[in-house]
Amino acid sequence: MSDLIDEPRPGGNLPEYTVSEISGEVKRTLEGTFGRVRVRGEVGRVFRARSGHLYYDVKDDRNVLACTTWKGQIANLSVEPEEGLEVVVTGRLTSFGAQSKYNLNVDEVAVAGQGALMALLEKRRKALAEEGLFDEARKRPLPYLPEIIGVVTSPSGAVIRDILHRLRDRFPRKVLIWPVAVQGANCAPEVARAIAGFNALTPGGALPRPDLIIVARGGGSIEDLWGFNEEAVVRAAAASEIPLISAVGHETDTTLVDFAADRRAPTPTAAAELAVPVRLDLLAWVDGQAARLSQALSRGMERRGERLRDLSRAVPRVETLLDGPRQRLDFWGERLPAALTRSVQLRRVELSEVTGALRPGVLRGKLRDQAQRVDQTAARLAPALGRQAAQGRERFDAMAARHGRCRPDAALAERRARLENFGARLSQTGSRQMRDLRERIGALDRLRETLSYKATLNRGYAVVRGDGDVVTRKAAAAKAGALEIEFADGKLNVGSPEGPAKRPPRSKLDVPEQGDLF
Template identity: 50%
Template sequence: MTTETPNLPEYSVSEIANAVKRTVEDRFGLVHVRGEISGWKQAGSGHAYLCLKDESAVLDGVMWRGMVNGLRFRPEDGLEVIATGKLTTYPGRSKYQMVIERMEPAGVGALMALLEERKRKLAAEGLFDPKRKRPIPYLPEVIGVITSPTGAVIRDILHRLADRFPRQVLLWPVLVQGEGAAEQVANAVRGFNALEQGGPIPRPDVLIVARGGGSIEDLWAFNEEAVIRAVAESGIPVISAVGHETDTTLVDYASDRRAPTPTAAAEMAVPVKADLDYTVGQFGLRLERALFKGMERRSEAVKGLARGLPHPRHLLQLAEQRFDELSERLPKSLNNGLVVWRNRYERLGDRLAPRLLTQELRRSGERVERVSEGLTRVTSLRLRDEQRRLGEAVRMLETLSPYATVQRGYAVVRSRDGRVLTTAEAAQRAGALTLELRDGTVGVVVDGEPQAVAEGAPKQASAEVSSPAELPQTVQPKPRVSRPKPAAKELEKAGPVKDRQGSLF
């Protein structure tokens, strides 16, 4: 059973979604919402997406790129803010969200909490370390000032510099609050550092970052990380002069020197010229007095020493007298010297006559000939003596040589392994023997026991000469190569060894 509702209009899904959208936008066209940021995310297009939440609800939000670039602080998760914008719906998802046009921290307490958190973070990185701070030059040639060109700050700095010590000033105009102020200040610090020494634009010796007083929101640009890091990385010493004496920003911790006011920054940058002139003048007077006193002391010392010295005129008189005496002796000495040298020249000329040189050469030649003849006689005698000694040694060698004994009819008995045998017992044990004779060698075997030899008769060994083929197989000798010996006749034809030796000289 169906219930008829003829009085209710029929809507499509799109009509319902658009009706809800118009209703929400008309009812909440401009609202301020206080909440805590959660899930902050900035897309590549520059748009930001986030959620605003409190204890019991969550509201989605979107912030377009132009609005994000205008923020004076960096949104972070957990930061309580007040967002201004309008509520709308997203028909494709049946969701509602807030299009945020402006967003600020929820009061000074939130900004201070954000400031303390950022201060702890940068301090942990060492950007505020006192060891990094450099001294300010005593008298800089060029001073770079980073501030607004239209404010009273630059006029105060220039006026104070003119009163104390006029210096060349380079102004880099920047915004000191609002959108883009932090980026301009950071770029100005890096721009001054990028100038080359000796270039067309002089490089400053010291930088002054300054602006007048204001609220924490007005000074927030000098709490941004971009400015802090640029000041900490600067190769030029930086003096911060932001706000009044009671105002403190993070750039004061990163700079090399903090000034309570812009005017005080100008005073820190240069000394007072009048004081410097006075100090230099006092040093000049002290130097002049010291020189004068030193000259007085030295003058008195010279006078005291002068009293112990003879008068200069007396010294000159003695020298003049000595000069006169030498002047009179000089011509005589010159004449005497000429005579002496002339005589020596004549004597040397006689000694250098050609006749004397010829006689000396002849005597030297005779001495050389006598020495040569004596050397020849000594050499001949030494040579004959050595030849005689060599002939005696050759004759002794021929007498003691075993081959000379063999030539006279004797033989050398050896075993088949080449050992020389000198007793019958050794020959009996060897069995097979080799006899070295005058014209060659023969192999023999021992036959029977050694026989007794009558006293006075020559001892003989009973041996039978056999050819090598007739020897027993157990003692068949291996063929061996004998060193050839020169025949006696050939030695006799060659003559005595001393005649065959040849000259050694």
């Protein structure tokens, strides 16, 4: 009887679940019970996956809560979690059944208290300073009078109105406004893109590139100004090729972008004052410079006039300068007539002395001397000519004797003998060449006779032609109208028994060569 009744099993009345069912039930229980929660703690390990999702831990002194922020949620975070930061995270509690874990899907992160924000700010400032982003050596001077000013701020706030009003009062300039969010999650990326966008403009293009950038925002709490402490904004300000003025908050507010900017202004209005000078002050300065220039020119002319007058006192009068030359002219003018008379007298005396030696007796004596010299020369000339003629005759006789020894008849006979010798040698050479040519022709003719088909005819063969062609087959001989048989001693014409019509003989060009027989 006892064998027919099953023994009760412990827990046999409990329902059974699959692993997926129990995981799903736990997930629904967690999400239904807690829903959206806020958790405060310290950020532990932070890991960003290749997919862009952010995984980190929020912990206290006893427990750790795994948190996840998906890639699409990161842009909406006001503060990105960093290890060691005390935060308040908000999200939905859920579970991950594949690993039997639960976690918090975080879509909002807030720093827990101002002290934590200041600690994070100081930590970030030191890290960026170590990279050299805040060095004074890399900062650029501001242009004295920029043509175009770019302003990065909210278009609806009082800041832009204060900047435009101050620029209008001091020195009106063209202003380009790049609207951005000045607080919240979108503040940092929009401000960074605005600074990079102004730098990307082409100078002188349809939308010209500004000569100066002002990043401005009104005062607020450290949470409101936190977007200007983000690393993206600081790096964009440091990388800007255009000089940049930071005017974020009031005078007591300090953000990291102030350290990276080329100049920091305590207020947006002060930024406009740093950007341009006062136009009226410039006009007054120009007027003052013009007055100073006019006074300097006047004083210069006066000093030069005084100097000219001082120098003129040291210069003698014109009458004084001409007194000496006039006196010398009068002196030489008085002495000139006597000097001319004296000179003429001296020349007359010299002429008398020269002409005194030219008397007729002296001239006749000189002519007689010259005549004697001519007679003596003529007496010596005739013997000299005779001697030269004799010497010339002797030379001529010697040349005639030499020419007599070389008679032309002997030379002509020698040339005639040489010519006859050459003629004999030429005749012998021609005869020898003709004999050699005849021998070669005879040898070639014998070779031709040897290779000719007629030598074959002497051995009993014959050549049969029909209608001018050589016949080598019986059928061709039967068709031929007449046959011609060539023997060694002559040709014989034979008529065809079938008597076919005679064809005209082919042209001589069609007759095969003699070599075709072999």
